[in-house]
Amino acid sequence: MAFAPRRPRAIVRAMAWRPRARVTGWCLALLLAGAGGAHPLLAHHSFAMFDTTSQVTLSGTVTSFEWTNPHAYIELDVAAERGAVTHWSVELGSTSILMQGGWKFNDLKRGDKVTLVLNPLRNGDPGGLLVYVTLPDGRELGNGPGRGRGTR
Amino acid sequence: MKVPTVAVAVSLAMLLSAPVQAQAPPDLSGVWAPYRGGRGDDPSLAPPPASPIVLKAPYAERYEERRAAEREAVERGEPLATDAVFCMPYGMPRMMSVALYPMEIIQRPQQITIVTEAFSEVRRVYMHEPQLPVGEVPPGYYGHSVGRWDSETLVIDTIAIKESVPGYQGMPHSDRMRITERIRLITPDVLHDEITIEDPVTLERPVTYTHAYRRMPGYKMVEFVCENNREYVDENGVVRMRLREN
Numbered sequence: 540m541a542f543a544p545r546r547p548r549a550i551v552r553a554m555a556w557r558p559r560a561r562v563t564g565w566c567l568a569l570l571l572a573g574a575g576g577a578h579p580l581l582a583h584h585s586f587a588m589f590d591t592t593s594q595v596t597l598s599g600t601v602t603s604f605e606w607t608n609p610h611a612y613i614e615l616d617v618a619a620e621r622g623a624v625t626h627w628s629v630e631l632g633s634t635s636i637l638m639q640g641g642w643k644f645n646d647l648k649r650g651d652k653v654t655l656v657l658n659p660l661r662n663g664d665p666g667g668l669l670v671y672v673t674l675p676d677g678r679e680l681g682n683g684p685g686r687g688r689g690t691r
Numbered sequence: 692m693k694v695p696t697v698a699v700a701v702s703l704a705m706l707l708s709a710p711v712q713a714q715a716p717p718d719l720s721g722v723w724a725p726y727r728g729g730r731g732d733d734p735s736l737a738p739p740p741a742s743p744i745v746l747k748a749p750y751a752e753r754y755e756e757r758r759a760a761e762r763e764a765v766e767r768g769e770p771l772a773t774d775a776v777f778c779m780p781y782g783m784p785r786m787m788s789v790a791l792y793p794m795e796i797i798q799r800p801q802q803i804t805i806v807t808e809a810f811s812e813v814r815r816v817y818m819h820e821p822q823l824p825v826g827e828v829p830p831g832y833y834g835h836s837v838g839r840w841d842s843e844t845l846v847i848d849t850i851a852i853k854e855s856v857p858g859y860q861g862m863p864h865s866d867r868m869r870i871t872e873r874i875r876l877i878t879p880d881v882l883h884d885e886i887t888i889e890d891p892v893t894l895e896r897p898v899t900y901t902h903a904y905r906r907m908p909g910y911k912m913v914e915f916v917c918e919n920n921r922e923y924v925d926e927n928g929v930v931r932m933r934l935r936e937n
Contacts, residue, residue: 587765588930602937607919609778614935628921628934635792635808635913661768666934684791 589658589668597627598654604647608633613647613655613669628666629657636683651675716840717876719803722912723904724793726881732905736881741900750863750893757861764929772924774857778917780810782832782856783849784870784886788902795912803838803845811915822848830866832856845874858888859900865892880906 599617611631616624631637634644647653652675657667671681726732746754764771775781781789792809803816816838828835828851836849849870858864868890877883882904889897921933 587768587770588932590768605919608915609917609920612919612921612935614937616937626935626937628932630921630932633809633915635915636790638913639791660932662931664932664934666932 586668588661590661591658591668593659594656594670595659595667596654596656598652599627601647601649601651601653602626603649604651606634606644608635611637611642613653613672615653615655625665627657629655629669630667631669632683640681640683642680646674646678646680647672716845717843718798719796719845719874719876719882720798722793722795722907722910723882724907724910725788725791726903726905736877736903738883738901738903742898744860744862744898745895746862746893747895754862761861769927769929772928772930776922776924776930778810778920780812780832781807782812783814783834783852784859784888785857786810786812786814786833787872787884787886793907793910793912794904803847806912808912808915810917816847822850825850825867825869830854834870841873843875845872847872847874859886859898862898863893864888864890867891868893877903882906 597615597617599615602614602616603612605612605614611634613629613631615627615629617627618624632640653672655672656670658670659667669682671679673679727737744754745751761771780786786807786809787794789807789809792807794805794807797804797806801818803818805814805816806812812833814833814836816836818838820837822837823835830851830853832853834849834851836847838845838847840846847870849872850868851866852864852868852870854864854866858868868888871887871889873885873887875883883901884904885899885901887897887899888894922930923933925931
């Protein structure tokens with residue numbers, strides 16, 4: 540399945556996620572309150588450029604996995620139905636936060652085929668904030684503790 | 692039986708000297724992570740509520756305007772730029788609790804060093820030294836900190852924080868801001884840092900709030916170098932994310 544923002548499958552997935560999203564949102568609100576406004580996962584910017592009420596499912600090929608700070612990134616080529624390729628930049632938390640959520644620096648590499656769910660950029664550009672990714676070996680990893688399926 | 696006078700004197704001397712021996716301060720060394728009293732945590736160990744920020748006019752007015760503009764921008768999905776977008780470190784006192792990031796305390800009798808994981812910030816607390824006069828220390832992100840033990844509580848006095856370093860909850864402060872911390876173990880594995888901010892220029896009265904931390908045995912601190920910052924500020928002052936094409 541290729542890039543499909545706001546298509547039926549993405550909507551179904553988003554609906555299936557609603558109960559968890561509610562719990563996560565509540566937890567995030569608590570953490571936000573405790574952090575004096577600092578986001579619990581992202582050390583250096585607001586969450587607001589991403590639409591956290593919307594989820595998009597993408598399947599594609601990893602062109603790079605950047606284990607960096609202040610954020611890690613998954614760069615992903617997503618083939619559309621007629622052969623065109625859209626490139627997506629997917630933002631993750633920092634390396635520390637990802638490690639606390641069970642990630643390792645070499646969990647992804649160029650050429651890996653993955654399916655991931657993200658909160659898209661509000662301005663419609665092909666980028667977003669990771670919710671969770673299914674790795675080639677079937678494991679699911681979220682975006683740090685308490686965010687996304689597969690977190691701990 | 693007759694007890695020798697010398698033995699009685701020695702015993703008495705030992706008994707009297709025992710209570711006056713200086714008690715070693717608690718060892719705070721190790722890695723600590725924020726403890727917020729959320730799911731799985733003991734709420735009784737969570738930090739108590741903070742006191743309100745009461746600013747002097749006209750600081751109060753400008754502060755409220757800024758907060759309102761920030762809220763509105765977030766609702767629009769166009770967050771306003773802050774120093775953080777440019778990967779600037781937090782400085783004192785905000786560095787003392789950043790999201791879920793741990794901090795490491797390295798305790799020596801003459802100096803306590805605190806290293807935080809987010810942005811690898813470092814502050815040094817010089818123990819049992821007098822504080823320098825305000826105005827004799829070049830203002831910076833971490834200022835000048837001296838510490839002492841008040842029984843089992845570590846008391847840290849910090850001055851000389853640059854006015855441009857964003858304050859607690861974004862509140863404005865002057866170069867005369869003074870930060871007093873009282874750090875103590877609530878349990879062997881839970882630490883509280885009660886922070887009081889005084890500022891004769893901007894604050895009507897001191898602000899006090901507390902951060903709580905839990906011990907992270909065996910945790911090894913992760914490096915944090917801001918090498919891949921893709922956020923930028925557009926011509927309207929809105930934060931955007933730079934995308935790659937491949």
